[in-house]
Amino acid sequence: DFEKALDEVKPAFGASVETLEAYLRHGIISCGEAFDHLRETLSMLVEQVRASEKTPLLSVVLEGPVGSGKSALAASAAMTSDFPFLKVVTSESMVGFSEQAKASQITKVFEDAYKSPMSVVILDDIERLLEYVAIGPRFSNTILQALLVLIKRQPPPGRKLLIIGTTSMTDVMESMSINEVFNVSLHVPSLRVDEMVKVMRSLDVFSVMDIPQAVDLLTSIHSKVVPMKKLLLWVEMARQDVPEGQKIPLARWEQVLRDLS
Amino acid sequence: DFEKALDEVKPAFGASVETLEAYLRHGIISCGEAFDHLRETLSMLVEQVRASEKTPLLSVVLEGPVGSGKSALAASAAMTSDFPFLKVVTSESMVGFSEQAKASQITKVFEDAYKSPMSVVILDDIERLLEYVAIGPRFSNTILQALLVLIKRQPPPGRKLLIIGTTSMTDVMESMSINEVFNVSLHVPSLRVDEMVKVMRSLDVFSVMDIPQAVDLLTSIHSKVVPMKKLLLWVEMARQDVPEGQKIPLARWEQVLRDLS
Amino acid sequence: DFEKALDEVKPAFGASVETLEAYLRHGIISCGEAFDHLRETLSMLVEQVRASEKTPLLSVVLEGPVGSGKSALAASAAMTSDFPFLKVVTSESMVGFSEQAKASQITKVFEDAYKSPMSVVILDDIERLLEYVAIGPRFSNTILQALLVLIKRQPPPGRKLLIIGTTSMTDVMESMSINEVFNVSLHVPSLRVDEMVKVMRSLDVFSVMDIPQAVDLLTSIHSKVVPMKKLLLWVEMARQDVPEGQKIPLARWEQVLRDLS
Amino acid sequence: DFEKALDEVKPAFGASVETLEAYLRHGIISCGEAFDHLRETLSMLVEQVRASEKTPLLSVVLEGPVGSGKSALAASAAMTSDFPFLKVVTSESMVGFSEQAKASQITKVFEDAYKSPMSVVILDDIERLLEYVAIGPRFSNTILQALLVLIKRQPPPGRKLLIIGTTSMTDVMESMSINEVFNVSLHVPSLRVDEMVKVMRSLDVFSVMDIPQAVDLLTSIHSKVVPMKKLLLWVEMARQDVPEGQKIPLARWEQVLRDLS
Amino acid sequence: DFEKALDEVKPAFGASVETLEAYLRHGIISCGEAFDHLRETLSMLVEQVRASEKTPLLSVVLEGPVGSGKSALAASAAMTSDFPFLKVVTSESMVGFSEQAKASQITKVFEDAYKSPMSVVILDDIERLLEYVAIGPRFSNTILQALLVLIKRQPPPGRKLLIIGTTSMTDVMESMSINEVFNVSLHVPSLRVDEMVKVMRSLDVFSVMDIPQAVDLLTSIHSKVVPMKKLLLWVEMARQDVPEGQKIPLARWEQVLRDLS
Amino acid sequence: DFEKALDEVKPAFGASVETLEAYLRHGIISCGEAFDHLRETLSMLVEQVRASEKTPLLSVVLEGPVGSGKSALAASAAMTSDFPFLKVVTSESMVGFSEQAKASQITKVFEDAYKSPMSVVILDDIERLLEYVAIGPRFSNTILQALLVLIKRQPPPGRKLLIIGTTSMTDVMESMSINEVFNVSLHVPSLRVDEMVKVMRSLDVFSVMDIPQAVDLLTSIHSKVVPMKKLLLWVEMARQDVPEGQKIPLARWEQVLRDLS
Numbered sequence A, B, C, D, E, F: 001d002f003e004k005a006l007d008e009v010k011p012a013f014g015a016s017v018e019t020l021e022a023y024l025r026h027g028i029i030s031c032g033e034a035f036d037h038l039r040e041t042l043s044m045l046v047e048q049v050r051a052s053e054k055t056p057l058l059s060v061v062l063e064g065p066v067g068s069g070k071s072a073l074a075a076s077a078a079m080t081s082d083f084p085f086l087k088v089v090t091s092e093s094m095v096g097f098s099e100q101a102k103a104s105q106i107t108k109v110f111e112d113a114y115k116s117p118m119s120v121v122i123l124d125d126i127e128r129l130l131e132y133v134a135i136g137p138r139f140s141n142t143i144l145q146a147l148l149v150l151i152k153r154q155p156p157p158g159r160k161l162l163i164i165g166t167t168s169m170t171d172v173m174e175s176m177s178i179n180e181v182f183n184v185s186l187h188v189p190s191l192r193v194d195e196m197v198k199v200m201r202s203l204d205v206f207s208v209m210d211i212p213q214a215v216d217l218l219t220s221i222h223s224k225v226v227p228m229k230k231l232l233l234w235v236e237m238a239r240q241d242v243p244e245g246q247k248i249p250l251a252r253w254e255q256v257l258r259d260l261s
């Protein structure tokens, strides 16, 4: 009956792979030990769910600053797991839904997952799923309570589930006891100087000689650490108008940083 | 008519035993006097409900840190009571229900219990039943008021009821006057060093010689006391990749603790 | 037409007497002057409603710690009044009702009372009727407003009504102006040492010689004053396993107190 | 057409006179200059509404402690006005109504009043009409807004209206800007010593010689000033059991005061 | 099509003129430079809307203490504008309406105004339109948001609109950003001594010789500045009982002030 | 199919151009480097969306004081982009809509934009879209959550989208995390002295010699910096009554400033 379960979940799988790929549009750039270790730990959790009989359910939350690469890491772990059911729960596909509708949509994803022998469910941007806003603060307690239960609920006998959450609001997660229901919590940091250097080398848009100074400009104009997503955006902006095949001049780089950050 | 009542409640009974067994998946590991005394006190309460004519209703709340074993202790007391009606009230079976629906579901369980000559009702994770969240704070007053009344309401003449609640939010229970409506309150603690040693021996996954150092690593990397559930999870993770029949090397144990806690 | 009114209210009367009896399951144990005086004052109020033409409506609130005997005293006053209409308004019979439904149920009781020449209405556990909880705080303003009006509203000409409220939250009553609408407020205290001695003698479960020490244990392990209901429960627990006809040994008494309080 | 309007409002008038009489059950006891002056001021306002063409609408709020006699004074002013339309807006006739229903009921009274050439509308216990409670605080803004507008709204040309409000929460009225919409505000005080003496003489229940001491007991056991309604209630209680035609002995008076206040 | 538009709005116009006249029952008494300047500034705004092509929309808020004459000034400016569409938005005609109903009623007035070539819309007592109350504070955000947009929204090409708001809660307007959406804000003050003298002369109810002392009494018993409306009311009250053709004696004036203020 | 998509969006385009033109009624007056640089940066963003394959979605928020010219700058950038789909999301066209209706209207605009190969969506006055008010504060979380997702959601493959938001409440945007979801944030300042001089020269309403003094009056009576919109309004008011072809006399300018600001 695993075969049959597998068949049932196929369409769902297909749909989500698209989403997962979107999260990886810019790929995963190797940028140092910290990130490599994160990826290995995620792999280990995947393997434990696959292998261990005593831990059919594991849950891990990736927390870190906006744009640090949490969603991409989650997507990458899911893609490489080879589990037959992969699904991203994201508010992007639920714009304008009522709290109730969102909660039942989320519940539905878990119930679909329970039908597959092995599943990964990504709860992307948990604060957004919860409709959280710091003023008030306000959020959907209906959705929160559903998550608090779903993250802890054991799948039916014989089924295995890895839940990967992402959030950039660690404090909020704590004040809502969400961190407590996850088995493991991993920090995804912004890039430090040496990591930025690695990323820039890998992007190959600056002349190698310019890279130290480019990073210098970045940290002095902006801040000591920079999230991956921002770095990629600014490089893309600076590349604007630079003729095909040429590198970004430092002057232009400085201009972009001063105008936009 | 007791016979008839008994028949009526059978299906409910069956269903709940499954849940109770799920709570005991890892069994009850004997880990010291404190836990043994807790179990005896629970037994005594069961006996009093069974025997005394003047106390047809008793209620006890088990409070203690997350993962300390509250639900397992409650389930174990219920299983060993041999009462004909055993039922767990848990939010796991009410995900996405409205407040009203939850309150009436809970009420229903009590009314079913009143039909049996002797019953145990477990109110598992009361804060979750109440949809409690510290921000605000918010919770369902509808459900709270139902519980405050149901926990104190005498069963009909000739029927007997033991109510066991569990919670990891003692302060919250107090600010909601829930502790006041329970006749008895028992504390379920995290494991101390000597108890961890006992548990590890019983698990038989470390070489006996390594256990003191394994516990040492645990308390220095994590904290002085550790809840049962966390200990079992980390051991399970450390066992990962360790060849069948071999013990967990201390190095791997340390690695797991550093990565995940 | 008094006769006819009387007939109409009979069923209601019957139903409530049952409830009243339930409140008196453990009887009223004579335990000292303070309690005797309370009972006399209540009798005097009953007599005034019966006799005076100028005070067809009187209202009294019994306030005191949880378990001090408020409900039992109210029930006892009602039972001995011999008024043809006696009714307890309690949240136990309204679990899961909406605010609106509760308010109209309560109003209905008063309107039934107005049909009888003389009535006692008990508003038991006013904070529970109001769905009060200290966090927030929250409560039903719909029910509160109904009570604030009903407690002050004169019955129709020729009808007489005594209202007895009970509460263990005196502060809350004040902040809601409920104390102001009651004509009289009486305090029902926990038992002091001499009163506990009297109660224990009357219960006849300790050897007379042991009573002073039993009370001593109680006040040193628990607290200087103890509510009647708790005392009765602990005695009942200590009696557990004590062979028929024997007294409770002090050692067992101490054990029970240490385990449960 | 005044004749016709008069006819239309008759039934309403009849109904309310009953209520007005209920407010005056204990009559108006002459108790000193302060109260006499209050009654004269109210008469003057009645006359101004009757006579002046430039002030077809006047509004006055009577504020003072609970039981000081506000409702009785308002009722008395209305009864002696001889205006063809008299109406009391009281929450007693709206128990269990929704906010909307109360607001529209109140509006209806004003619209009925506009049909009569001269009207008095009493808004009794404004805080109760508003469903006010200090915790929160909570109240019905729907009803408040209706009152704020209705109290200021001019009657149609040729119609005259006197609005008398009563309240024991002066601070609340101010924080809601209700005091601002009334043209005049009058304070109804509790009784001082000399006034209590006058009232007791007029009641003729103490021997004349005992009155100074009776008042003394009252002020020393209770407080320096006492609202009229409380004084009347305690006297009534003390009269209990005193044989027909005899006066209340001071000892009994003291007993009642000690037991109930 | 201007002609046609004109025809369409006629009935609305008629209805509102009545309201405007009611605001001016006591006329506009000339009482000094400050008020004259206010009236001129309002005229200038009317002229600008009429003449300038670049400012088809102007908005002005009159703010000042309760009773200072804001509504009368607004009404007077509207009446003298000769614009074909004049409308007062007042909560007096919307008692008991829901928030939604009020918001759509207000929107309707603006849409009617857009049909006329030149319009004045008076938003009278903005805090009352918003159902504002300081406790909480509470107000209708639905109505507020509608006003914030409507006051800034340009009329269709070729149509002109002057919006005059009145409020006695300047602080509230600021905290709601309402002051920001009005182009101009004018302060309407209470009367100072010299202005009161002027008003009293113009009213001709005191003997000319008495006026300085009458004003003196007013400022010493009440306060240094007095709103126009209160002054007119007290004079009216003092005139009560004064025989036709005679002036108000100072003694009576003092009596009225002491009784009522 | 781009052709077809283009056709589909035409009407929407037409409608919005009208709105865009309304925003530019007073044109864009060149007033200094700061504004020129702002306009260039906006152009650069337009170009990047058009050209880059890696950034099909860019979002920029213009923040600055009320009336500083944010909406005009956004409209001008959109008009000059030549993108086939231009749309302004403004609360002016949603007065009286429910939160849900507004949220779905906004979502609809984005979904229409996704059908066009290249689009500009202007979110004008974000605080107004959110129904924000500082008291409370209150706002529509439904609309906020929709915006937070829509601003970050990638258009479908091959489609490009530039989002321009405007707001005068930078702090509020931060406390709601709206600033975080925009890629770029640009500040639109009020005018400084030299910029005011430029604007006044360009308006040609003062005699050139008077301009320095006119600006002096403005900064001394009003404040050091003045938003563009206010300056234009006051000039327009001062022009009132000035005969065709003549310049505004300084005396009149001073009068207007003193009366209105």
Ligand SMILES: Nc1ncnc2c1ncn2[C@@H]1O[C@H](COP(=O)(O)OP(=O)(O)OP(=O)(O)O)[C@@H](O)[C@H]1O
Pocket (backbone or CB within 6 Å): A023, A024, A025, A026, A027, A028, A029, A030, A031, A035, A065, A066, A067, A068, A069, A070, A071, A072, A073, A125, A166, A168, A228, A229, A232
């Ligand atoms: N080593 C890396 N780890 C993570 N992301 C990487 C890495 N290298 C490149 N990327 C790219 O960086 C981007 C990270 O963006 P991503 O959306 O995952 O961040 P995020 O932390 O989820 O952001 P947000 O807080 O906005 O949700 C992705 O486009 C991804 O392809």
Ligand SMILES: Nc1ncnc2c1ncn2[C@@H]1O[C@H](COP(=O)(O)OP(=O)(O)OP(=O)(O)O)[C@@H](O)[C@H]1O
Pocket (backbone or CB within 6 Å): B023, B024, B025, B026, B027, B028, B029, B030, B031, B035, B065, B066, B067, B068, B069, B070, B071, B072, B073, B125, B166, B168, B228, B229, B232
């Ligand atoms: N002596 C013991 N007491 C309790 N649980 C034990 C014991 N020995 C082993 N266990 C196992 O430990 C686990 C305790 O988890 P349990 O869910 O009961 O904890 P909990 O306190 O209810 O956690 P939570 O706070 O998350 O609800 C169970 O799997 C149980 O089988």
Ligand SMILES: Nc1ncnc2c1ncn2[C@@H]1O[C@H](COP(=O)(O)OP(=O)(O)OP(=O)(O)O)[C@@H](O)[C@H]1O
Pocket (backbone or CB within 6 Å): C023, C024, C025, C026, C027, C028, C029, C030, C031, C035, C065, C066, C067, C068, C069, C070, C071, C072, C073, C125, C166, C168, C228, C229, C232
């Ligand atoms: N003298 C007494 N006065 C009151 N109750 C007594 C007395 N003697 C014995 N009892 C018994 O004590 C118990 C008192 O419980 P009761 O429910 O009346 O207390 P309570 O104050 O209403 O408690 P709660 O605060 O929980 O409502 C009853 O079972 C009653 O039969």
Ligand SMILES: Nc1ncnc2c1ncn2[C@@H]1O[C@H](COP(=O)(O)OP(=O)(O)OP(=O)(O)O)[C@@H](O)[C@H]1O
Pocket (backbone or CB within 6 Å): D023, D024, D025, D026, D027, D028, D029, D030, D031, D035, D065, D066, D067, D068, D069, D070, D071, D072, D073, D125, D166, D168, D228, D229, D232
């Ligand atoms: N001089 C008096 N003034 C007012 N009331 C008087 C006077 N003399 C006797 N009474 C009686 O005193 C009682 C006053 O009660 P009343 O209900 O008017 O007080 P209240 O201030 O409205 O009370 P509450 O604050 O509860 O509404 C009435 O029964 C009235 O008949």
Ligand SMILES: Nc1ncnc2c1ncn2[C@@H]1O[C@H](COP(=O)(O)OP(=O)(O)OP(=O)(O)O)[C@@H](O)[C@H]1O
Pocket (backbone or CB within 6 Å): E023, E024, E025, E026, E027, E028, E029, E030, E031, E035, E065, E066, E067, E068, E069, E070, E071, E072, E073, E125, E166, E168, E228, E229, E232
């Ligand atoms: N110069 C004047 N300016 C304004 N009102 C005047 C003047 N002279 C006489 N009045 C009269 O004074 C009264 C002012 O009352 P109005 O209702 O306009 O005050 P308001 O400020 O709107 O009061 P509120 O704060 O209660 O709304 C009106 O009756 C008006 O006819």
Ligand SMILES: Nc1ncnc2c1ncn2[C@@H]1O[C@H](COP(=O)(O)OP(=O)(O)OP(=O)(O)O)[C@@H](O)[C@H]1O
Pocket (backbone or CB within 6 Å): F023, F024, F025, F026, F027, F028, F029, F030, F031, F035, F065, F066, F067, F068, F069, F070, F071, F072, F073, F125, F166, F168, F228, F229, F232
């Ligand atoms: N250089 C300029 N930049 C911006 N606006 C200008 C400029 N020159 C003239 N204007 C005019 O100034 C006005 C600016 O008003 P606009 O509505 O754009 O300001 P805003 O900042 O959006 O105001 P609000 O905060 O009220 O939304 C427009 O009428 C515009 O035509």
Ligand SMILES: [Mg+2]
Pocket (backbone or CB within 6 Å): A070, A071, A072, A124, A125, A166
């Ligand atoms: Mg992400």
Ligand SMILES: [Mg+2]
Pocket (backbone or CB within 6 Å): B070, B071, B072, B124, B125, B166
């Ligand atoms: Mg548990």
Ligand SMILES: [Mg+2]
Pocket (backbone or CB within 6 Å): C070, C071, C072, C124, C125, C166
């Ligand atoms: Mg009770």
Ligand SMILES: [Mg+2]
Pocket (backbone or CB within 6 Å): D070, D071, D072, D124, D125, D166
């Ligand atoms: Mg009253």
Ligand SMILES: [Mg+2]
Pocket (backbone or CB within 6 Å): E070, E071, E072, E124, E125, E166
């Ligand atoms: Mg006004």
Ligand SMILES: [Mg+2]
Pocket (backbone or CB within 6 Å): F070, F071, F072, F124, F125, F166
């Ligand atoms: Mg704008």
